[in-house]
Structures are given as C-alpha cells and as structure tokens.
Amino acid sequence: MQKQPAVEIKQVTKVIRGRKIIDRVNFSIYPGEVFGFLGPNGAGKTTTIRMIVGLMGITDGDILIKGNSIKTSHGAAMKHIGAIVENPEMYKYLSGYLNLVHFARMSDGVDKERINEVIELVGLKNRINDKVKTYSLGMRQRLGIAQALLHRPDVLILDEPTNGLDPAGIREMRHYIRNLAEKEGLAVIVSSHLLSEMELMCDRIGVLQQGKMLGVQQVHEMSSEQTQMVSFQVEPLEQAAIVLRDMGSKKPEIKDKQIIIELTRDEIPAAAAKLAKEAISIYGIQAETKTLEDTFLELTGGKEIV
Amino acid sequence: MSKFIGLIRNEHMKTFRRLSTWIMFGIAAALLITIAAFTAYYAEDSSGDWRADTEQQMQDLQKQVENGDVEAAAVQQDLTTMQYQLDQDIAPVQSDSLASYMESVMYYCAPFLILFIAIIAGGLVSTEFGTGTIKLLLTKTPSRFSVLTSKYVSMFITTVIFFIFFIGFSFIVGGIFFGFNGFDAKSVIFDNGETVTNNLLASTMRDYGLNFVQTLIYATIAFALSTIFRNTALAIGFSIFISMFFPTISFILSRYDWSKYILFNNVDLTVYNPGNVPAVDGMTLGFSIVVMAIYFVIITVITWFSFMKRDVTA
Numbered sequence: 001m002q003k004q005p006a007v008e009i010k011q012v013t014k015v016i017r018g019r020k021i022i023d024r025v026n027f028s029i030y031p032g033e034v035f036g037f038l039g040p041n042g043a044g045k046t047t048t049i050r051m052i053v054g055l056m057g058i059t060d061g062d063i064l065i066k067g068n069s070i071k072t073s074h075g076a077a078m079k080h081i082g083a084i085v086e087n088p089e090m091y092k093y094l095s096g097y098l099n100l101v102h103f104a105r106m107s108d109g110v111d112k113e114r115i116n117e118v119i120e121l122v123g124l125k126n127r128i129n130d131k132v133k134t135y136s137l138g139m140r141q142r143l144g145i146a147q148a149l150l151h152r153p154d155v156l157i158l159d160e161p162t163n164g165l166d167p168a169g170i171r172e173m174r175h176y177i178r179n180l181a182e183k184e185g186l187a188v189i190v191s192s193h194l195l196s197e198m199e200l201m202c203d204r205i206g207v208l209q210q211g212k213m214l215g216v217q218q219v220h221e222m223s224s225e226q227t228q229m230v231s232f233q234v235e236p237l238e239q240a241a242i243v244l245r246d247m248g249s250k251k252p253e254i255k256d257k258q259i260i261i262e263l264t265r266d267e268i269p270a271a272a273a274k275l276a277k278e279a280i281s282i283y284g285i286q287a288e289t290k291t292l293e294d295t296f297l298e299l300t301g302g303k304e305i306v
Numbered sequence: 307m308s309k310f311i312g313l314i315r316n317e318h319m320k321t322f323r324r325l326s327t328w329i330m331f332g333i334a335a336a337l338l339i340t341i342a343a344f345t346a347y348y349a350e351d352s353s354g355d356w357r358a359d360t361e362q363q364m365q366d367l368q369k370q371v372e373n374g375d376v377e378a379a380a381v382q383q384d385l386t387t388m389q390y391q392l393d394q395d396i397a398p399v400q401s402d403s404l405a406s407y408m409e410s411v412m413y414y415c416a417p418f419l420i421l422f423i424a425i426i427a428g429g430l431v432s433t434e435f436g437t438g439t440i441k442l443l444l445t446k447t448p449s450r451f452s453v454l455t456s457k458y459v460s461m462f463i464t465t466v467i468f469f470i471f472f473i474g475f476s477f478i479v480g481g482i483f484f485g486f487n488g489f490d491a492k493s494v495i496f497d498n499g500e501t502v503t504n505n506l507l508a509s510t511m512r513d514y515g516l517n518f519v520q521t522l523i524y525a526t527i528a529f530a531l532s533t534i535f536r537n538t539a540l541a542i543g544f545s546i547f548i549s550m551f552f553p554t555i556s557f558i559l560s561r562y563d564w565s566k567y568i569l570f571n572n573v574d575l576t577v578y579n580p581g582n583v584p585a586v587d588g589m590t591l592g593f594s595i596v597v598m599a600i601y602f603v604i605i606t607v608i609t610w611f612s613f614m615k616r617d618v619t620a
Contacts (some may be wrong), residue, residue, distance in 0.1 A: 050617070055618040055619065074447075085445065086438065087438060090439065090442075103446065105313070106448055140384070147442065232578070285398070
C-alpha cells in the first residue's frame with residue numbers, strides 16, 4: 001500500500017472528565033479498502049468515529065482527511081467525508097427527496113441530476129417522494145447512504161451499517177460496500193459488532209479495546225504458510241487418520257465422526273488426493289475459518305468480542 | 307454566502323413543513339376571526355351623532371358625582387378627555403372599527419406571538435439533538451458557527467413572518483367585518499396631566515414593533531436554552547413561564563431598586579408609551595435598550611460558544 005492514505009489517525013487521545021477514553025490510537029485507511037473497526041462495547045469505537053467526523057473534539061493528536069486536519073480545517077476535511085454515525089436518522093416529516101435536497105444544499109456542486117443519480121444508485125426511486133416516517137429500516141439505511149454519497153466523498157464512514165437489517169438486507173449492504181470500495185475507489189470505514197460479517201466485508205480489521213488499538217489484521221490474504229483447522233468427513237475414520245498422519249504439523253484428531261487436522265492452504269488438495277488414492281470415501285472437506293476470531297480472542301485476552 | 311442562504315432555506319423548510327407550524331397559523335386565524343365576531347356582536351349602538359352621545363355621557367358622570375356615587379377625582383380624567391374630544395372635534399373611536407379591532411388584536415395576541423415563536427425557537431436546536439439529525443447537520447462542510455447562525459436567522463425571519471401574518475390578517479378580517487375605513491381614527495390619551503392625541507393605527511404599528519423586540523428576546527432565550535441544555539421542554543417551558551408570570555414577580559420586586567436591572571423588567575417597551583409607567587421609577591427607554599443589549603450579547607456569546615465547543619454525543 002504505497003498510496004496516500006485517505007484517513008490518517010495520528011496518536012489520537014481523548015480525555016473525558018479526566019478519564020482516558022482513547023489512548024494514542026494510530027492507524028491509516030487507504031483508498032479502495034474497507035476497514036473494519038471492531039471492539040467490545042465501550043472500547044471507544046463510536047468515540048473514535050465521532051472524532052474522525054468532527055462531532056467530538058480531539059484532546060491530543062490529529063486526524064487528517066486527505067491531508068486536511070479535522071481540527072483546523074473542518075470544512076476542507078468534511079468535503080471528503082460521507083458518514084452515517086449510528087442510526088440513519090433523517091427528518092421523518094420530510095420526504096426522502098426533500099431530505100436529500102436538504103443535505104445537497106449543505107454541500108458544493110450537488111445539483112438535481114446528482115440527487116437523482118444517487119437515488120437511482122440506492123434503488124429508492126419508487127418511494128423517494130414518500131415521507132421518511134413510512135420507510136422501513138432498510139430503506140432508511142439506503143437513504144442514509146444516499147445522503148452520505150451525495151457530494152462524491154472519498155471516505156465513507158458507516159457506523160454499524162447492518163444494524164437491524166434482515167439477512168437479505170445485510171447481504172445487499174455488504175455487496176454494496178464492497179462495490180463502492182473496489183469500483184469507486186472509496187475508503188470505507190465500517191464498525192460492526194459481528195465479527196463474521198466483518199470478515200466477509202472488510203480488507204483489514206482493527207481491534208480496539210479499552211481505548212487502545214490492539215492490532216490491525218489483514219482478512220483475505222491467506223498466506224500459504226498460515227495454517228488452518230480442516231475437518232474431513234470421511235469413511236472409514238481410522239484408516240483416514242493413518243493416511244493423514246504424516247501431514248501437517250500436529251497429529252490428526254477424530255472428533256464427532258470427523259477428522260480434524262491443522263493444514264496450510266496448499267496442503268488441503270494434497271490431503272484430499274491422498275485420501276482418494278487410498279479409496280477412502282470423502283463426504284466433505286471444510287476449512288475452519290476460525291483463525292481470525294482466534295486471533296482476536298487472543299488479542300483481547302480471551303474476552304468475548306461483542 | 308450562497309451556502310449560508312441554503313442553510314437558511316433548509317431551516318425554513320424544516321419549520322414550514324411541520325404540521326405544528328400550520329396549526330399555529332390555524333389557531334391564530336381562528337383567534338382573529340373570533341375577536342372580530344365578538345366585537346361585531348357586542349358593539350354598542352351609537353345614534354350617529356357622537357357629540358350628543360359624549361355630552362350625554364358627561365352629564366351622566368357629573369350627575370353621579372353630585373349624587374356621591376363616585377369620587378370626583380376618579381372621573382376627572384374621563385371628563386377632561388371627553389371635553390377635549392368635544393373641543394378639538396375628535397370623534398371617539400368606535401369599538402367596531404378597523405383601527406380599534408386591529409389595536410385589540412395587537413393587545414390580546416401579543417402573548418400568543420411570544421408563545422408561538424418560543425415553541426418554534428425552543429425546538430430549533432434541541433430537536434436536532436433529540437432525533438439525532440444533528441450528526442448529519444454537523445458532518446457536512448458548513449461550520450458549526452454557520453449552522454447555528456442560520457438557525458437563528460431563520461428564527462428571526464419566522465418571527466417577522468408571524469408578525470406580518472397577524473398584522474395582515476387582522477387588517478383583512480377587520481376590513482371585512484368593519485369596513486376598510488377610519489384610517490385616521492384618533493385616540494385621546496391622558497399623559498402626565500395632559501391630553502394628547504394619537505393616530506390609532508400608527509400607535510398600533512408602533513406597539514407591534516415594540517412587541518417584536520419583546521418577542522425576539524423571549525425567542526432568543528428559548529433558542530439559547532434549547533442550544534445549551536439540548537432540551538426542548540425546558541427551553542419552551544421556561545421562556546413561556548417567564549413571559550407569563552414575570553409581571554407578577556416584577557410587581558413584588560418593584561420596591562427594590564435593583565430589580566430594574568432584571569432583563570424581564572426591560573423587555574416590554576410599551577411601558578414607555580404615553581400614559582404608561584415603567585415597573586421601577588426612573589427607568590427610561592434608553593436604559594431598557596442598554597440593559598437588553600447587554601443581556602443579549604451575554605446570552606448569544608454563551609449560546610454560540612456552547613454549540614461550537616461541546617462534543618456531540620446524541
């Protein structure tokens with residue numbers, strides 16, 4: 001990642017009533033990537049997001065949006081940001097369209113055409129003239145995104161974007177966010193309390209606990225050296241265990257009529273070929289993608305990530 | 307600048323797309339029509355010759371004094387006024403005339419104007435916090451200063467619109483009920499032992515202007531409380547409570563000289579009109595304007611400072 005970061009969080013500290021809520025947090029987000037922000041409740045996720053968008057002051061350190069400090073040049077920094085902080089709260093007594101007109105007037109260079117373009121983009125065309133109070137939560141989320149995208153930002157910040165959505169809505173949202181990052185080159189910051197969801201959506205995940213950044217983990221880059229737990233549903237079990245004995249670093253384990261063995265990614269097809277050669281019936285092979293969660297549990301000291 | 311106008315248009319859209327604002331206009335219209343209907347219904351019949359009527363009234367009053375029914379001093383003002391009207395050939399204002407109706411509307415509806423504007427001003431900032439929309443409002447390019455200033459300017463314009471509505475609507479309703487005439491109607495007022503005449507419509511407009519100042523001060527207080535405490539009920543409740551009950555409190559405090567420095571003793575500038583007296587002796591129009599200006603600056607500085615510096619946790 002040699003690109004210029006879209007968002008730089010530099011040694012940011014937040015003190016509220018003498019209590020250090022955020023302690024020297026450091027990270028950068030680059031164009032075209034989805035960055036997941038994870039942490040237990042009260043870890044300071046929302047506080048950090050509120051500091052990025054200028055809703056909360058920064059006690060120490062600085063946040064740069066495309067090189068503009070949010071502290072000293074709020075207007076220039078906010079020009080590049082589209083955000084939904086927590087719930088997509090809109091003016092309920094106005095129509096979806098008037099809500100967008102409202103936010104268009106607050107930004108430069110957003111004309112009627114752009115409003116219609118965004119409406120088309122989020123698929124709200126049929127209901128845009130209805131009052132927002134008649135919208136479902138999913139539609140409000142979409143209107144929220146429309147509002148955030150109006151002024152063509154470089155950075156999109158979504159706090160709990162899938163909160164309250166049904167599975168289909170979550171899938172749609174995920175697809176949508178990936179699209180914005182990959183095709184439009186936006187830097188997207190997402191916070192969520194669902195780790196499994198973050199894995200599907202994000203390129204990198206940062207873990208925050210008690211105001212400290214514990215680490216940033218790459219998600220999709222599965223290096224060939226990295227091992228994962230693989231379970232084989234095979235018959236007969238004992239024979240298969242013997243076949244797989246010399247593979248992997250640890251001995252294969254038999255559990256729940258399955259063989260569980262730690263393998264690298266490259267070893268999985270080799271193991272399958274070996275089993276097939278010995279005429280063992282293979283009913284299924286599953287790679288347990290628990291490594292990320294395990295990493296986080298390790299990072300947060302075994303505490304549950306909520 | 308064009309963006310600032312955009313912000314004001316946004317605030318206006320939010321105020322005038324709300325049902326509650328139109329309910330206020332509805333109540334105001336109903337109120338004005340009701341006052342007109344009552345005035346028309348209860349208007350006293352006059353014989354057409356006001357001179358004869360006035361002379362008759364004077365004779366009745368003098369008879370009452372001779373019989374000892376009333377104190378001579380109590381009716382002296384009335385008698386002087388009537389004599390003045392006869393001498394100067396000024397017809398007394400009929401209650402069922404456009405000018406008189408517009409004056410009563412101004413008099414009776416001034417508290418309603420404060421009520422309506424305080425309700426609007428008291429919710430301008432706090433409802434944004436209540437619904438969470440403040441987060442969207444403050445995460446755009448305009449600074450917090452322009453967002454708050456646009457809200458205040460919008461509140462000012464809304465106040466002007468309400469005043470124009472009351473004046474315009476009462477003129478139309480009054481004209482329909484009582485005829486579009488009598489624009490030169492004069493009232494005779496007893497001021498400092500002297501009788502003076504007043505064009506009734508002109509003095510009504512002057513009092514609207516003075517009430518505008520008072521309404522704006524209460525609206526500013528509602529706006530300030532709404533911004534500082536982020537609580538609509540508190541903002542509206544406090545400003546309306548003070549506007550309604552301060553006259554009583556003022557009366558109790560009037561024996562203390564320092565009470566003239568209380569803001570609410572200075573907001574009603576109609577006390578400096580001919581024939582009226584201020585709450586504390588020695589208060590002047592200039593004094594009240596200075597006191598209001600000082601309070602206004604202090605309140606706005608605290609309000610803007612609070613809005614610009616504090617974290618948004620809504």
